[in-house]
Amino acid sequence: MVQMGEDTLLAVKDLKVWFSLKRGLLDSLRGKPQLYVHAVDGISFDVKKKETFCLVGESGCGKTTTGKAILRLVPITGGNAYFKPKPEILEELEKEGVEPIDNGIVDLASIPPNKFKPLRRDLQIVYQDPFGSLNPRYRVRDTLEEALIVHGIGETREERENIIATVLEKVKMTPVEDFIDRYPHQLSGGQRQRVAIARALILNPSLIVADEPVSMLDVSIRAEILELFNILQEDLGVSFIFITHDLAVARYVCHRIAVMYLGKIVELGDAREVIANPLHPYTKALVAAIPDPKPENRLVVREVPIIGEVPNAIFIPPGCRFHPRCIYYNKQPTPKLKQKCPAEEPPFKEVEPGRHTACWMYD
Amino acid sequence: MVLLEVSNLKTYFYTLRGIVKAVDGVSLTLDRGQTLGIVGESGCGKSTLAWSIMGLVPPPGRIAGGSIKIDGDDITKMREGDVRSKIRWKKVSMIFQGAMNALNPVYKVADQIAEPLLYSGAPRDEAYARVAELLEMVGLDPKIGERYPHELSGGQKQRVVIAMALIMEPDLVIADEPTTALDVVVQAQILNLMKELQRKKRRSIIIISHDLGVVSELAEKIAVMYAGKIVEYGTAEQIFNNPMHPYTQALIRAIPRLTGPVTKLEYIPGSPPDLRSPPPGCRFAPRCSKVMDICRSEEPVLEELEKDHFVACWLYRR
Ligand SMILES: Nc1ncnc2c1ncn2[C@@H]1O[C@H](COP(=O)(O)OP(=O)(O)OP(=O)(O)O)[C@@H](O)[C@H]1O
Ligand SMILES: Nc1ncnc2c1ncn2[C@@H]1O[C@H](COP(=O)(O)OP(=O)(O)O)[C@@H](O)[C@H]1O
Ligand code: SF4
Ligand code: SF4
Ligand SMILES: [Mg+2]
Ligand SMILES: [Mg+2]
Numbered sequence: 274m275v276q277m278g279e280d281t282l283l284a285v286k287d288l289k290v291w292f293s294l295k296r297g298l299l300d301s302l303r304g305k306p307q308l309y310v311h312a313v314d315g316i317s318f319d320v321k322k323k324e325t326f327c328l329v330g331e332s333g334c335g336k337t338t339t340g341k342a343i344l345r346l347v348p349i350t351g352g353n354a355y356f357k358p359k360p361e362i363l364e365e366l367e368k369e370g371v372e373p374i375d376n377g378i379v380d381l382a383s384i385p386p387n388k389f390k391p392l393r394r395d396l397q398i399v400y401q402d403p404f405g406s407l408n409p410r411y412r413v414r415d416t417l418e419e420a421l422i423v424h425g426i427g428e429t430r431e432e433r434e435n436i437i438a439t440v441l442e443k444v445k446m447t448p449v450e451d452f453i454d455r456y457p458h459q460l461s462g463g464q465r466q467r468v469a470i471a472r473a474l475i476l477n478p479s480l481i482v483a484d485e486p487v488s489m490l491d492v493s494i495r496a497e498i499l500e501l502f503n504i505l506q507e508d509l510g511v512s513f514i515f516i517t518h519d520l521a522v523a524r525y526v527c528h529r530i531a532v533m534y535l536g537k538i539v540e541l542g543d544a545r546e547v548i549a550n551p552l553h554p555y556t557k558a559l560v561a562a563i564p565d566p567k568p569e570n571r572l573v574v575r576e577v578p579i580i581g582e583v584p585n586a587i588f589i590p591p592g593c594r595f596h597p598r599c600i601y602y603n604k605q606p607t608p609k610l611k612q613k614c615p616a617e618e619p620p621f622k623e624v625e626p627g628r629h630t631a632c633w634m635y636d
Numbered sequence: 637m638v639l640l641e642v643s644n645l646k647t648y649f650y651t652l653r654g655i656v657k658a659v660d661g662v663s664l665t666l667d668r669g670q671t672l673g674i675v676g677e678s679g680c681g682k683s684t685l686a687w688s689i690m691g692l693v694p695p696p697g698r699i700a701g702g703s704i705k706i707d708g709d710d711i712t713k714m715r716e717g718d719v720r721s722k723i724r725w726k727k728v729s730m731i732f733q734g735a736m737n738a739l740n741p742v743y744k745v746a747d748q749i750a751e752p753l754l755y756s757g758a759p760r761d762e763a764y765a766r767v768a769e770l771l772e773m774v775g776l777d778p779k780i781g782e783r784y785p786h787e788l789s790g791g792q793k794q795r796v797v798i799a800m801a802l803i804m805e806p807d808l809v810i811a812d813e814p815t816t817a818l819d820v821v822v823q824a825q826i827l828n829l830m831k832e833l834q835r836k837k838r839r840s841i842i843i844i845s846h847d848l849g850v851v852s853e854l855a856e857k858i859a860v861m862y863a864g865k866i867v868e869y870g871t872a873e874q875i876f877n878n879p880m881h882p883y884t885q886a887l888i889r890a891i892p893r894l895t896g897p898v899t900k901l902e903y904i905p906g907s908p909p910d911l912r913s914p915p916p917g918c919r920f921a922p923r924c925s926k927v928m929d930i931c932r933s934e935e936p937v938l939e940e941l942e943k944d945h946f947v948a949c950w951l952y953r954r
Contacts, residue, residue, distance in 0.1 A: 331819035461907040462678075491677040491846060496890040496903035518819065521892040525901060548894060562824040564849035565894050568872035571671075571854055574831055577824045582789050 275355050275375045277319075282479060282512050283343070284319040288352035288382070290335075290342050294587065310586045312338040314536030315352065317621070320480065325506055325513040327527035327544060329520055329559075331583060334533040336516045340482040343381060343514070344396050345389055354381040358395045359479055365391035394424050397473035401485035403465035407457040413441070413468050414453045420475050440475045443509070444468075444501060463494035470501065474509070484516045495522075502526050520563060524548050532556045535586055535594045538621065542628040552630045554578070554599045592616045593633065601634060609633065639807055639840050640666040640689070640728075645702035647681075647688045654912035658684035658697070660864035663938070666857075668807065671834055671841040673855025673872070675848055675887075677908055681864045682844045683733055686810045689842075690730050691719040706808070725752050729806040733813045733844075736793035739785035746771075746781030749800050756804070770799040774829055791822035798829065808840040809833070815850055827853045848891060852876065857944075860884045863908050863919040866938060870945035880947045883920050918950065926951060 277284050291309040301307075313335040320326045328336040341347045343354050355378050358366065363377060369388045373379050381392065400406040407416055417437045427433035438449045444467040446452045457465055466486060473481050483502070487495040503526060506513065517523055523530050527544040532555065540553040551557045558579035564570060580598045584590060592615040596602045602614040613619070613633045621631040643663050649656040658681040666672050674682050687693045689704055691711050703710045706727055711719050732738070740748055746767045753763040768778035774795040785793060794814065801809050811830065815823040831854065833839050843854045851858060851872075858875040860868040860883065868881040879885045889902040906923045909915055915922055918931040930950050938946040939953075 331821065463907065492848075492887060492890050493677060493904035494907065496892070496901035499892065499901055500903065519892070521894045524894065525892045525898060545898065558821060560894070562820040563894050564824070564827070564853045566848040566852045566876060566888070566891055568852055568876045570852045571831070571856065571872065574828050575824050575853065577821055579821055582791055582822065
């Protein structure tokens with residue numbers, strides 16, 4: 274039996290993605306141990322229906338890998354990702370011989386790769402780079418039609434044309450005639466990102482992973498795309514996993530956020546509460562580091578309560594993986610922290626209603 | 637005391653497909669010890685302005701008009717040899733956008749930092765002692781000098797790049813997007829380092845960024861650029877607390893904030909003009925919510941509306 278609430282769309286349990294480090298023949302002959310990049314190292318979270326769930330954290334903490342794992346674009350090392358596909362997708366899966374493990378629920382992590390295709394309709398991704406993610410030789414129309422043809426949607430040209438026009442309206446690329454025949458180089462950065470979003474929406478998915486979709490856009494355009502996400506969310510009721518390294522952006526588009534550090538979720542909760550009142554020492558540092566545009570900032574040194582830089586994801590520090598950088602552990606720790614932090618991994622626990630964190634201070 | 641005086645600078649790129657007027661009539665002054673922030677969207681000419689001040693405009697670009705006086709010397713009138721021997725790196729240096737990814741992979745860090753000193757004839761041991769001192773000042777273990785760039789983290793590389801800009805003890809350091817590729821924690825550390833340069837060394841800094849938050853960490857004065865022109869120029873307080881140009885106002889309202897109420901973000905419709913054929917009149921007119929007839933035909937000039945606060949907009953014409 275899988276425990277999954279009525280309003281839950283996706284439940285990720287102890288997901289792990291390790292990449293094996295290439296080693297030479299000599300290394301293996303000499304019996305050197307195989308090393309791994311612990312990109313995602315056992316994380317659990319769920320995404321509700323019609324929710325925008327954010328993954329935040331510094332580069333390399335495993336956000337993209339988490340998103341890709343859910344779409345099975347990287348091999349999963351361990352764990353599960355329980356998902357409720359749309360009924361028609363479920364039907365197609367059953368035709369392929371994939372039985373739901375429980376009343377409409379499938380485990381994305383254990384479906385054989387050759388049977389995954391129906392799910393590609395229900396799970397979509399929008400990439401960071403609005404320049405690289407579109408084929409330069411495809412007009413807007415071709416990019417969007419390709420997705421329809423691959424999944425056999427729309428019998429005739431006209432039918433597909435109608436679907437394309439509708440989705441372009443949804444992403445506010447109107448009048449449609451003005452845009453439908455343009456090539457990517459004839460579009461601005463914001464418009465290209467709209468096309469990428471349209472491509473994700475056109476298959477009417479349940480879940481869209483948006484990987485840093487506004488990071489490469491200018492401020493004035495960024496706001497436009499963020500508003501678009503908010504509108505789509507409300508109007509279409511699709512769920513998003515929104516990946517960003519920018520907490521201020523998360524605050525505008527997300528319902529809940531999960532803060533990642535070195536492959537683990539260290540804190541999870543309501544987006545605005547986590548930012549206003551961070552619990553985990555790492556979240557506190559992240560929030561303190563962000564320069565809010567205020568002229569008085571220049572008069573003070575911005576104290577960021579954190580030590581040094583992120584270690585690599587190969588040799589994960591023992592105990593709490595944040596302990597080498599944690600000021601609570603490194604500066605006058607209580608006897609409990611002194612003993613626990615370097616030795617035992619803190620459990621990920623609900624410490625206040627709806628607020629989860631992994632830190633011995635709250636255990 | 638005025639260190640830098642740019643007057644009516646025009647820097648154009650003469651491409652096969654037309655003249656890109658990347659910097660088109662920019663004037664500004666910077667006092668010794670002062671920090672100026674330059675903000676604006678991608679492509680508005682920030683880097684081109686910086687390259688011009690360094691006397692390093694890449695072809696097919698060149699300075700088409702105006703002057704750039706550094707300590708009274710107009711570098712646009714000087715011979716390249718004189719700029720190289722007297723001005724560049726010695727009086728003005730630059731942290732280039734993306735420089736941390738352009739470090740030479742085959743040279744050790746210390747050799748790269750020492751190069752201009754050695755080139756100017758300093759003895760080896762003196763040069764390397766200075767490098768060690770600088771590495772320490774930018775918060776690195778001097779032993780890092782023995783490493784190659786690929787052995788450093790992003791934050792460490794950026795510190796090396798800053799050390800390179802400081803080796804000749806210039807009066808003015810131009811930092812072009814010095815933290816854009818960095819994570820927020822490292823960004824805060826780098827900005828603190830630059831604050832130290834400001835305070836302890838009384839260096840003049842020009843900080844260029846598309847991120848108003850980053851600029852607010854350092855700048856006393858801010859110039860807002862749009863499509864090759866400065867549209868508003870004033871103290872940080874004036875720009876943030878009392879922006880007057882519709883572009884600046886919209887830009888500030890478009891920033892997602894970390895505190896305060898979460899209101900609907902505003903955005904500026906459309907995108908900046910093609911600098912080969914900017915619209916006549918005010919270049920912001922096609923995107924401006926307050927556009928008037930005159931805006932579409934006549935160009936507004938920068939006017940001082942209150943002390944030290946300059947705005948180029950017809951709304952305020954007197
Ligand atoms: N070598 C070049 N040849 C032709 N045009 C150029 C060249 N370098 C820059 N430009 C053009 O000059 C204009 C200003 O570019 P610049 O790099 O100064 O912008 P910027 O404000 O620094 O932008 P960003 O925020 O993206 O760094 C742009 O239209 C750009 O395309
Ligand atoms: N295909 C891969 N092979 C090996 N290591 C990888 C691969 N993809 C990502 N990694 C590593 O996994 C970690 C997490 O990466 P990523 O998920 O891209 O982080 P983020 O999106 O949070 O920046 C990093 O250390 C990264 O270098
Ligand atoms: S468990 Fe210990 S080391 Fe880890 S974040 Fe909490 S106090 Fe710091
Ligand atoms: S001059 Fe006119 S178009 Fe330009 S910013 Fe002012 S009001 Fe807007
Ligand atoms: Mg990523
Ligand atoms: Mg630039």
